[in-house]
Amino acid sequence: MNSCSKCGNQQIIIRKKHSGQSLCQECFIESINEKVLKDTRKYKLLEKGDKVLVALSGGKDSVVALHILNSLREKNIIDMVAVTIDEGIKGYREEGIEIAATNAKSLGIEHRVMSFKEYFGRTLDEMMGQDGTGHGDTRRQGDTEPRHACTYCGVFRRWILNRVAQEEGATKIATGHNLDDETQSILMNYLEGNINNLIRIGPKSESRDERFTVKIKPLREIPEKEIGLYAIAADLNVHLAGCPYAGESFRREIGGFIKELSRDHPTIMYSTLRGFDKIKPILKKELTPKGNTGECRRCGEPAAGELCKACSFLEGWE
Amino acid sequence: MQVKVIFGEENLTEDVPEDYTIKELLKKLGIPSETVVVKKNEAIVIEEELIQEGDTLEIIKVIFGG
Numbered sequence: 001m002n003s004c005s006k007c008g009n010q011q012i013i014i015r016k017k018h019s020g021q022s023l024c025q026e027c028f029i030e031s032i033n034e035k036v037l038k039d040t041r042k043y044k045l046l047e048k049g050d051k052v053l054v055a056l057s058g059g060k061d062s063v064v065a066l067h068i069l070n071s072l073r074e075k076n077i078i079d080m081v082a083v084t085i086d087e088g089i090k091g092y093r094e095e096g097i098e099i100a101a102t103n104a105k106s107l108g109i110e111h112r113v114m115s116f117k118e119y120f121g122r123t124l125d126e127m128m129g130q131d132g133t134g135h136g137d138t139r140r141q142g143d144t145e146p147r148h149a150c151t152y153c154g155v156f157r158r159w160i161l162n163r164v165a166q167e168e169g170a171t172k173i174a175t176g177h178n179l180d181d182e183t184q185s186i187l188m189n190y191l192e193g194n195i196n197n198l199i200r201i202g203p204k205s206e207s208r209d210e211r212f213t214v215k216i217k218p219l220r221e222i223p224e225k226e227i228g229l230y231a232i233a234a235d236l237n238v239h240l241a242g243c244p245y246a247g248e249s250f251r252r253e254i255g256g257f258i259k260e261l262s263r264d265h266p267t268i269m270y271s272t273l274r275g276f277d278k279i280k281p282i283l284k285k286e287l288t289p290k291g292n293t294g295e296c297r298r299c300g301e302p303a304a305g306e307l308c309k310a311c312s313f314l315e316g317w318e
Numbered sequence: 319m320q321v322k323v324i325f326g327e328e329n330l331t332e333d334v335p336e337d338y339t340i341k342e343l344l345k346k347l348g349i350p351s352e353t354v355v356v357k358k359n360e361a362i363v364i365e366e367e368l369i370q371e372g373d374t375l376e377i378i379k380v381i382f383g384g
Binding site for chain 2: 009012013015019021025060101224225227229231232233240241242243246259262263
């Protein structure tokens with residue numbers, strides 16, 4: 001079948017192995033827009049009047065999420081603000097920030113750039129000792145090996161996003177997580193036995209604590225390759241580069257493994273996600289930790305113990 | 319037959335046989351097809367697309383891992 005399954009156009013840009021569907025450029029863009037908005041309704045990710053903070057790195061995923069959600073802003077269903085986190089990764093982050101700003105400006109969306117340096121007094125490069133100072137052994141008491149950059153980056157990014165969401169009065173935080181990211185998270189957390197993190201995976205965060213702004217993942221059921229294709233097909237300005245710290249992460253190993261499997265089993269990511277979504281309510285019911293979340297004595301953000309994760313890292317370095 | 323290949327900063331001229339597909343070219347260049355989008359003469363094409371003499375192929379990496 002060498003013509004578009006929807007309109008018959010001979011110039012197709014994708015042949016989906018998992019469904020057999022072929023699509024031309026126009027129908028592909030339309031199908032992704034429809035799928036994302038359908039999932040947004042299906043999982044009740046948004047309500048009329050929501051103010052959505054989009055975590056905008058400038059990469060393909062967050063830029064695509066920004067553009068698709070903007071269609072709801074144009075219809076006055078939601079309001080939006082875009083926030084880019086400058087982790088301080090020299091030679092990598094600068095271009096992403098510029099591209100993020102250009103996208104937000106082109107759509108007329110307010111854009112803020114928040115940095116690790118400003119909030120935590122040091123860049124990610126400084127945390128990891130990549131700034132030439134020789135500092136940055138990220139070991140804390142009890143650690144046998146230095147921690148990976150992704151551990152710090154994730155914790156500090158979430159801290160800033162939650163803080164800025166409160167400042168902005170945002171009711172939702174939207175991220176660009178895609179199908180590949182979600183299946184990687186499911187597999188990683190299962191293999192590591194990290195059940196607390198495993199039961200938090202889903203299209204929408206469900207914290208009982210109102211101090212955590214609800215996080216949503218509108219692209220959760222779109223494969224990463226299709227988001228890349230969408231960005232090129234829709235001629236979006238996206239930052240196409242890999243984070244220099246991602247190289248040796250466990251996520252990358254798992255990602256490679258799933259991609260390899262997907263070659264001969266094209267539905268494997270969908271079935272992993274579907275299967276997990278079916279058992280999650282049972283896992284959640286049985287395994288959600290009891291007890292209320294307290295307050296970090298240092299920053300006042302919600303924390304399970306005396307300190308939130310971000311502050312426990314910061315105190316460990318002082 | 320000869321085709322022009324653009325991959326990132328690289329501009330290459332590749333010799334390929336008749337009835338060669340994008341998929342075969344990517345394999346020859348050692349580029350995993352699931353990480354790239356390919357344009358043939360500025361139009362996005364699928365990996366089963368046949369390459370013709372004088373084509374310009376732009377290979378755009380969209381997946382970086384991590």
